[in-house]
Amino acid sequence: MIGNEVLGVGTPLFVGKPHVALHLRDVRTWDGVDTHLAVYAVGEQ
Numbered sequence: 404m405i406g407n408e409v410l411g412v413g414t415p416l417f418v419g420k421p422h423v424a425l426h427l428r429d430v431r432t433w434d435g436v437d438t439h440l441a442v443y444a445v446g447e448q
Contacts (some may be wrong), residue, residue: 429442 406408423445425443425445427441429440431440431442432438
């Protein structure tokens with residue numbers, strides 16, 4: 404989940420690239436909320 408609480412202060416959650424391929428499958432948002440849910444799949448597309 405991505406929200407301004409994490410991104411607003413500029414603190415990285417992860418360092419470097421993952422050791423596997425990640426592919427964005429879906430992004431979910433909610434009305435009235437600044438939080439987003441990013442859904443990734445591991446491996447090939």
